[in-house]
Amino acid sequence: MDNDRICHGNKNTNNHITYLHKNNINAVTQTLSAGRHKKPPVIWLGTNTCAGDMLSLLNTLDPTYQSFISDMIDLRYDYLGGGSEGNSSMAILEETQRSCKGQYILIVEGSIPLASEGRYSIIGYRQGKPWTALDAVRELSVNARYVVAAGTCAAFGGIYAAAPNLSQSVSLQAVLDRQVINVPGCPINPEWMVGTLAYLVKGEVPALDNYQRPKLFFGNTVHDRCQRRSYFDNSLFAKTHGEPWCMYEIGCKGPSTYADCPDRQWNGEHVNWPVKANTPCIGCTSPEFIDGDVPFFEHSPDVKLPGIKLTANRFGIFTGAATAIGIGSHLAGSVLTGRLAQTIRDDFPRRKKTKALLRAIKAMRLGKHKKGKK
Numbered sequence: 001m002d003n004d005r006i007c008h009g010n011k012n013t014n015n016h017i018t019y020l021h022k023n024n025i026n027a028v029t030q031t032l033s034a035g036r037h038k039k040p041p042v043i044w045l046g047t048n049t050c051a052g053d054m055l056s057l058l059n060t061l062d063p064t065y066q067s068f069i070s071d072m073i074d075l076r077y078d079y080l081g082g083g084s085e086g087n088s089s090m091a092i093l094e095e096t097q098r099s100c101k102g103q104y105i106l107i108v109e110g111s112i113p114l115a116s117e118g119r120y121s122i123i124g125y126r127q128g129k130p131w132t133a134l135d136a137v138r139e140l141s142v143n144a145r146y147v148v149a150a151g152t153c154a155a156f157g158g159i160y161a162a163a164p165n166l167s168q169s170v171s172l173q174a175v176l177d178r179q180v181i182n183v184p185g186c187p188i189n190p191e192w193m194v195g196t197l198a199y200l201v202k203g204e205v206p207a208l209d210n211y212q213r214p215k216l217f218f219g220n221t222v223h224d225r226c227q228r229r230s231y232f233d234n235s236l237f238a239k240t241h242g243e244p245w246c247m248y249e250i251g252c253k254g255p256s257t258y259a260d261c262p263d264r265q266w267n268g269e270h271v272n273w274p275v276k277a278n279t280p281c282i283g284c285t286s287p288e289f290i291d292g293d294v295p296f297f298e299h300s301p302d303v304k305l306p307g308i309k310l311t312a313n314r315f316g317i318f319t320g321a322a323t324a325i326g327i328g329s330h331l332a333g334s335v336l337t338g339r340l341a342q343t344i345r346d347d348f349p350r351r352k353k354t355k356a357l358l359r360a361i362k363a364m365r366l367g368k369h370k371k372g373k374k
C-alpha cells in the first residue's frame with residue numbers, strides 16, 4: 001500500500017476529492033500490527049495558541065479521534081486533553097524524551113514568544129523555575145524523529161505574530177535549526193494532520209513545497225478548485241456579501257492561498273467551507289497570514305494570481321479574440337496596470353504561450369487607447 005493511497009483514499013473522480021478513508025487508515029494499522037512499523041510516540045505541545053488546532057483534530061471522523069490515538073500513534077503527551085498535569089505531565093515529557101530518542105514525533109501548536117525571555121508561554125516548572133515554550137521546543141526537538149508545526153501560528157507566526165506583536169512571537173522554524181514540517185491552517189483541517197502523520201508513521205516525509213507544507217494538501221490554490229471559479233472567469237463579481245458570485249472584489253484571498261478546502265471541505269463529513277458558506281477565503285494557510293491578508297473583506301489590489309491556469313481552450317480564447325476574452329473589468333484592470341502580465345511572467349512556465357498572451361493583451365490595450373482617441 002503506497003502512501004498516496006493511504007492519504008488519498010478512493011479518489012472520487014467527480015471532484016478529485018482526496019478523503020482519508022477507513023480502508024487506508026486500516027492499511028496503516030495493518031502495517032503496524034504486522035510489525036513492519038511501530039506506533040510512534042507523539043508529544044503534542046501547546047505554546048501560544050487558542051487550542052483551535054487540537055479542537056479541530058478532535059473532529060476527525062475517518063479515522064475517529066479514538067482510532068487515531070489508539071491504532072495509529074502513541075499519544076504520550078497532549079497539552080489540552082491529557083490526563084496528567086503539573087509535575088506528572090512534566091515527568092511524561094522528560095521520560096519520552098529520554099526513553100524514545102530518535103523515535104517520537106514532536107507536534108507543536110502555537111507560535112513561540114521571544115519577549116521577556118519567552119515567559120509569555122510556559123509549559124511547566126522545573127525546580128521551581130519556568131520552562132518556557134522556547135526552551136521546551138529547543139530541548140524536545142533534539143531527540144525527535146520528526147517535528148511538525150500544527151496550525152498557522154506554529155508554521156508561520158500567525159495571529160500571535162500580528163502587529164504590534166508585543167510578545168515577539170515567531171514561527172517554530174525560526175527557533176529551530178532542523179526541518180519542521182508545516183501543516184498550517186487557522187485551524188487545521190483534521191485530515192491535513194492525520195494524513196501527514198500517516199506518512200510519518202511509515203517513516204516517510206511527504207513531498208513538501210517551499211514553505212515545507214505537504215503538497216498533498218497544499219499543492220493547489222483555493223482559487224484553482226473553487227466552485228465559484230466560473231464566475232471569476234466570466235467576470236461575475238459579488239459587490240456585497242451574500243451575493244452568489246465570485247468574491248474576489250470583496251476581499252477573497254483564494255487566488256493566493258494554497259489549500260484544498262474547496263474539495264476536502266470541513267465539518268467532519270466534508271459538508272462546507274468558507275466560500276460555500278458565502279464568506280471570502282481569508283488566506284489562513286499562507287505565510288503572510290494575518291498582517292498580509294487584512295482587511296479581510298476588502299479587495300486586495302496587489303494580490304497575485306500564482307495559480308492561474310490557462311488551459312489550451314482558454315488560451316485559445318485569449319489569443320483568438322480579444323473582444324471575447326471575457327476577462328471583465330477586474331482582469332482588464334490587472335492587465336492595464338501590468339499586474340497580471342507581471343504575474344504571468346513570474347509564474348506561468350510556458351514562455352511561448354505567455355508571450356503570445358502578452359501580445360494579445362498589448363493589442364487589446366492599444367485598441368482601447370485608439371478607441372479613446374477617436
Ligand code: SF4
Binds near residue numbers: 228229247248253254
Ligand atoms: S476569488 Fe475566491 S470566490 Fe472567486 S473564484 Fe477565486 S476562490 Fe472562489
